[in-house]
Amino acid sequence: MEKNNRDSDFLHIGNKLLGWYKNNARDLPFRKTKDPYKIWICEIVFQQTRINQGLNHYNNFIERFPDVSSLAEAQEDEVLLYWKGLGYYSRAINIHKAAQQIMTDFGGVFPSQYDEILELKGVGKYTAAAVSSICFGGRMPAVDGNFYRVLSRVFADDFDISGSRAFAYFSELAELVMPKNVGDFNQAMMDLGSEICKPKNPLCGECPLNEDCLAFSLDKVSDFPVKTKKVKTEDLHLNYYFVHYQGQFLIQQRKDDFIWKKLFEFPVVIPQELESFTKGVKTIRHKLTHKNLSIEIADVEITSEMVWLDFINKNGYIITDLHGSHEKSFPKPLESYIQNSLKD
């Protein structure tokens, strides 16, 4: 009984949000479709990624892999190639596997139920809720960083969003304001969180919910959401050898257990006798999340064909002219290094 009262009390917030969304939805390519494949891809691409940062990747990806089967049939390396520069590369590996999952486990038809969608590799509760609600009328709130921020402010709720219980807590809060059209509601929360209820300098004057927002009425918007966890950055150093002979270069593929999963890189060690061909060493500094990365790259130009042939025959390196660095996916800093090197 009490719950019903609370439901009816707060439901007008969700409806007000829907009304705002009708006239203020962002004009994005994946808003014009309910194709679950496209919605799924966009949800994965834009995990932890701003729209402007991932929009070109999304468009290129959809153009090359327009549907589940084209993605499932692709080589993993090519999927990685279309992910190059986006970060979180396990996402690319997982969508590729998930596409194959849809072919084998679901007969090539995109699953429509939340629980089924949740089975796909790389799909968690957020993405399953988003796809099922936007494409199939599912009724789960797609609780993400935007939900945490908007709801914690509207209710002036200091529940710590860093803890693992935050998802369940804010999911319940979301149920209180969730209107009939859950798909639009979920997308409206994304747009409100991105355009109005921003982390810094939110535009509360333009917010459709400002009359309902407790934090705003208390002038304490900047106090929410509460996040206690602080992370420290540490240093990471990598060494590479840029080994080449007459325009040919040696590369190898990374494993999938650390950073830059399955991306390509230069040799990490070389035999003693090749050290004498070293021309110089460049140091690259690069910022990774929570890591200050420095990379030393030794330029090793082999001048003896015998040495070159002997070396490549003994090791499992891949030989490339690097002129399709658009044919292999390299980590960002190595990509820059290659571009500069090939100019000379």
Place this chain on the structure above:
DNA sequence: AATCCGGGGCG
């Protein structure tokens, strides 16, 4: 429950 995974934008 805690940790890891990229890269870019912003104040």
Place this chain on the structure above:
DNA sequence: CGCCCAGGATT
């Protein structure tokens, strides 16, 4: 320079 972002997998 620290924080944040359309999170999920792993341990």
